[in-house]
Amino acid sequence: xxxxxxxxxxxxxxxxxxxxVTLDITPGEFVVVVGLSxxxxxxxxxxxxGLVSVTEGxxxxxxxxxxxxxxxxxxxxxxxxxxxxxxxxxVGRITVLQNVLVGRLHATPLLLSLVGYFRPxxxxxxxxxxxxxxxxxxAYVRASQLSGGQQQRVAIARVLAQDPTVILxxxxxxxxxxxxxxxxxxxLERINDELGITTIVNLHFLDLARRYADRIIGMRDGRVVxxxxxxxxxxxxxxxxxxxxxxxxxxxxxxxxxAEAALEAQAEADGEDAASRKATPA
Amino acid sequence: xxxPATAQRASTTRPRRPRPRVGTFVAILAVLVITVxxxxxxxxxxxxxxxxFGRGWFIIQEFLAPNWDYVGRTIGPFIETLSIAVxxxxxxxxxxxxxxxxxxRVTTANPILYRASKIFLxxxxxxxxxxxxxxxxxxxxxxxxxxxxxxxxxNIGIIAKLTSETIDAVDRGPLEAADATGASSxxxxxxxVVPMILPNYLSYCLYVFELNIRASVVIGIVGGGGIGxxxxxxxxxxxxxxxxxxxxxxxVVVFLIDLLSQSVRRRLT
Numbered sequence: 242x243x244x245x246x247x248x249x250x251x252x253x254x255x256x257x258x259x260x261x262v263t264l265d266i267t268p269g270e271f272v273v274v275v276g277l278s279x280x281x282x283x284x285x286x287x288x289x290x291g292l293v294s295v296t297e298g299x300x301x302x303x304x305x306x307x308x309x310x311x312x313x314x315x316x317x318x319x320x321x322x323x324x325x326x327x328x329x330x331x332v333g334r335i336t337v338l339q340n341v342l343v344g345r346l347h348a349t350p351l352l353l354s355l356v357g358y359f360r361p362x363x364x365x366x367x368x369x370x371x372x373x374x375x376x377x378x379x380a381y382v383r384a385s386q387l388s389g390g391q392q393q394r395v396a397i398a399r400v401l402a403q404d405p406t407v408i409l410x411x412x413x414x415x416x417x418x419x420x421x422x423x424x425x426x427x428x429l430e431r432i433n434d435e436l437g438i439t440t441i442v443n444l445h446f447l448d449l450a451r452r453y454a455d456r457i458i459g460m461r462d463g464r465v466v467x468x469x470x471x472x473x474x475x476x477x478x479x480x481x482x483x484x485x486x487x488x489x490x491x492x493x494x495x496x497x498x499x500a501e502a503a504l505e506a507q508a509e510a511d512g513e514d515a516a517s518r519k520a521t522p523a
Numbered sequence: 524x525x526x527p528a529t530a531q532r533a534s535t536t537r538p539r540r541p542r543p544r545v546g547t548f549v550a551i552l553a554v555l556v557i558t559v560x561x562x563x564x565x566x567x568x569x570x571x572x573x574x575x576f577g578r579g580w581f582i583i584q585e586f587l588a589p590n591w592d593y594v595g596r597t598i599g600p601f602i603e604t605l606s607i608a609v610x611x612x613x614x615x616x617x618x619x620x621x622x623x624x625x626x627x628r629v630t631t632a633n634p635i636l637y638r639a640s641k642i643f644l645x646x647x648x649x650x651x652x653x654x655x656x657x658x659x660x661x662x663x664x665x666x667x668x669x670x671x672x673x674x675x676x677x678n679i680g681i682i683a684k685l686t687s688e689t690i691d692a693v694d695r696g697p698l699e700a701a702d703a704t705g706a707s708s709x710x711x712x713x714x715x716v717v718p719m720i721l722p723n724y725l726s727y728c729l730y731v732f733e734l735n736i737r738a739s740v741v742i743g744i745v746g747g748g749g750i751g752x753x754x755x756x757x758x759x760x761x762x763x764x765x766x767x768x769x770x771x772x773x774x775v776v777v778f779l780i781d782l783l784s785q786s787v788r789r790r791l792t
Binding site: 292316318319320321322323324326328329330331332333334335338339342343345346347349354355357395396399400409514520 | 633696697699700701702703704705706707709713714715718719721722
């Protein structure tokens with residue numbers, strides 16, 4: 242359960258990120274936050290794990306205060322909240338597996354982690370996470386050698402390795418092409434379904450929001466201006482959120498079906514790829 | 524449609540050539556005045572270069588005839604110099620890496636610790652390599668230990684400066700991601716910062732090794748052991764042909780190590 246109680250975030254320069262936001266997110270929900278850039282959607286997501294500090298009000302995650310948390314408390318809290326970024330934020334020079342193991346650092350004693358040792362159970366967890374996003378065959382490849390979509394899946398695996406109760410995603414598909422964007426959104430949707438992890442995603446594409454969300458939160462000038470199921474979020478609502486009429490740039494693809502077809506084809510090719518790789522002994 | 528219009532507008536008024544700045548002339552003049560004043564202050568004179576030339580001629584003649592038979596006896600001291608350089612590089616670079624993590628705001632959030640590290644490193648850098656050589660010669664006496672200790676301090680200063688500046692410029696994204704997983708700042712340094720700076724850091728280490736070979740010669744002259752000590756001894760005995768043999772060999776060794784080190788460094792980055 243995530244509870245915002247009249248939360249305000251003011252940045253050092255005086256910019257207001259959030260302006261008196263009050264809302265509850267119940268466990269297992271798939272929430273998509275939409276709004277123009279600067280509307281406060283990124284601030285909303287980043288305040289939940291304390292990457293952005295709350296200036297006023299109360300913010301609780303599973304009953305624990307994020308506002309005013311001490312560094313050690315904040316680390317404990319963050320270990321249960323996974324985060325996915327627009328630019329993937331992997332360390333390019335280390336392997337995919339090592340990147341995923343970063344998600345196990347919170348559970349690894351300091352000295353062990355400094356010499357680079359992870360316990361078998363943690364390594365197993367990392368491999369399972371990679372299997373869940375279907376990229377385990379790249380475990381020993383350098384992260385920088387993967388494509389954008391593959392890197393984002395590794396980032397999702399890193400989050401899964403944390404064993405989180407909440408996943409935050411800050412514009413996770415903004416640097417990806419449409420079919421890959423759908424693939425990553427589907428991964429998130431599947432994880433939300435199968436593991437029941439509360440998922441909060443920032444998006445600026447309306448079609449993606451309508452399609453994947455259980456609940457849409459619309460933001461404008463740091464305030465929540467819409468909160469409801471996708472069925473209620475019609476074009477009028479979006480025009481209100483955006484403060485202007487909608488254009489083709491507000492959707493990921495005008496030709497949804499073309500993207501769909503490409504997606505199916507790619508998924509099929511991926512499946513065959515994986516199958517053939519499994520068949521070949523290493 | 525708009526492009527030609529703006530192009531035309533831009534070409535109608537050519538800017539007038541700006542007047543040469545007075546500041547430039549003043550600066551050049553100041554440099555000249557200071558140079559003349561400094562030379563005058565120490566009675567700078569090039570005359571000894573030719574008036575006293577004949578006096579040193581027999582020394583130069585000895586230099587031009589290196590005593591190659593002596594080379595065999597320099598192998599021991601050369602190996603000592605190399606050993607001093609290797610040990611000092613390893614120890615100095617390891618401590619330097621730890622110090623560089625303390626001396627960057629990216630890895631050290633505590634402002635007092637960060638400031639203290641910066642000041643400590645400035646103090647360490649304020650003494651040149653020969654300064655450390657003389658200092659440790661006074662403390663532990665002549666020998667390779669004095670040379671190693673001197674080079675270690677010399678290396679910490681350089682490595683920590685270069686590496687901490689590299690850490691300052693690192694991509695913050697992966698660091699934020701590590702923070703978001705609940706990792707501690709040391710864990711973040713180990714898994715995000717160090718892998719990103721590693722090629723640069725190793726390149727600095729090799730560079731410092733190159734410097735150490737050269738510096739250990741000078742430090743040896745002031746009592747730090749190795750080939751520098753041999754130069755010092757042969758000079759004192761006026762065996763200039765032996766000195767010149769060492770110098771020729773030294774140039775070859777330094778040149779080879781530089782070549783090797785540079786080719787490795789090129790592959791790193």
